[in-house]
Amino acid sequence: MAESDASTTAFVERMPRHPLVWNNHSMAWISDRIAGIVENKAPLWWWVTIAITSSFAAFGIFCILYLLFTGVGVWGNNIPVGWAWDITNFVFWIGIGHAGTLISAILHLCRQKWRTSINRAAEAMTLFAVICAGIFPAIHVGRIWMVWFMAPVPNPNWIWPNFRSPLMWDVFAVSTYFTVSVLFWYLGLVPDLATMRDRAKGRVSRTIYWILSFGWRGGNRQWRHYEMAYLVLAGISTPLVLSVHSTVSFDFATSLVPGWHTTIFPPYFVAGAIFGGFAMVLTLMLPARSLYKLHDVFTWDHIDVMCKLLLLTGSIVGYAYCMEFFVAFYGANPFERFAFLNRYFGPYWWASWTMFTCNVIMPQLMWVRAFRRNWAIVFFVSMCANAGMWFERFVIFVISLHRDFLPSAWRMYYPTWVDVFTFIGTHGIFLTLFLLFIRFLPMVAMSEVKSVLPESDPHYHPPVGGGEEPVEEAHA
């Protein structure tokens, strides 16, 4: 990737339009490579990794049970810090999910064909992240048998929930988001499950895949409805994904706590969610790509584009941080001013500066093309973003709460071991589910990747003479 004489090279030569799948692979190669992951024996690293992640998951579940049997006192939450790691983790995980929906829905509407290589894995990541997110609102009520109070039904005193409460909106937003993500993911999976069915050797596996694929036959009369459903699901998921994190941010923005009570929250949360989600997609897909030799499907061009999105959203987040600070200064509200000075120079200054460094400064490395094509740097920056986005939520929730209005009500927050291991446990749950996914389901949308091959264009004609790569036709 040396570009010593960049100035003398024409732009087109420096940035040629690469095919989406490198090295002219055939459709059969795509099926073999991707379905082969599921059909072949699980490699050793898979067993080792899942042993570790499922141990963490088990310990996390133990922590959750300990909490449920003992009470929320096992957490470090106190008054005034009534929302601490529980809600931090909830928003962290729900944010991770947003990149999956962005890739599957918004990029589909924008006809970004490169999304086909990563959308399946990113959508699966969305589902697992939302599962992890959903744990926290459920367990943070403390008395788990009261969790049905979140449902839109009257309680035994015939009192209905307040439908105008952002917490109620959140219940609807998150449960809708999860359900729609499952449907969208599964709809995309059906043609690939049919591929698995047609490749299956054993009678049992064939029957299972047959049932899961609903007997899909790939007829154009079927594709016609399928494509319409896919388009509509993309269309409705686009406002949905934007609304979910907006609704999450309303939980805070509609309150009066200094540091929360700002109108910038919805777009700022959405940008942060997409930033954190793309970082997690890269964190998961960079190792998966190497371990399963998917370099020609999930290419450097894909990583490059995702790094640019990381840079863009990271910069939006950075703008929001600065703008929040400026508005606190300009708004002349002494409590708001104090909240922001306390954020960066108070007792939790290290959390805020970690957040700022990881989310705003580190992604700026992605301006450099050579860095975007160096897996170590990309992985490092995405890990920074993962950590930074968790710290962002910690900063917003805990720092704002721990010193609000009256100094007599101030109190520090310290996590307990249950807090820590519950959080690590959700990582275990997340990674275990993801490992099971790549083991038992095709992790790349085969039918969609095939549809972006050059020869899949009905007006494609193989190049005459010369063994050059077929040039991708510009598609209207």
Next chain:
Amino acid sequence: MSAAAIRKPVFGIIAEFPSATTLYEAAERVRDAGFKFWDVHSPFPIHGMNKAMGLGKSPLGYIIFCGGFLGFTTAALLEFIPSSFLFPLIVHGKPVNFFTVPPFFPIMFELTVLISAFTAFFGVFILNRLPRMHHPLFDHEPFSRVTNDAFFLVIESVDPRFSETATREFLEGIGGKEVTVLYAND
């Protein structure tokens, strides 16, 4: 194909095509020949194939719109009946009548999306008559490659223009390979 199967009624004739391009061109020929009960099968949706087959837009969009409207109505009733009539909950001294729509809106939006998504998902399979576990196509051994890299065109015997010999010749004439007669499986 066993001897017993041959006595069964003819389902249709299948032909294989080597690529998406040839399948597309063949589909245009079949459409122009006036066939009505036929389909092309491919590992992925081929861009523009609806036009090549003379099919219009899928009606699913209208069905989903109805689903979305149902979700919207459900949410409006779910919110306004309890909040305005059954248990008017006065929070911050704000009124609870129909004029305070904005704070009720997020749930209306979410349920609109939710029911639309369910309609879209189940609509695909209902319109496609799926799940269907047995189909004459699955008896055709090469058809298992349709989800991998093969392209097929099938003309069904219910088509008024269908004739076992003429249709076979027609499919061979437009470049179909391995033209085979399929029999119905009960």
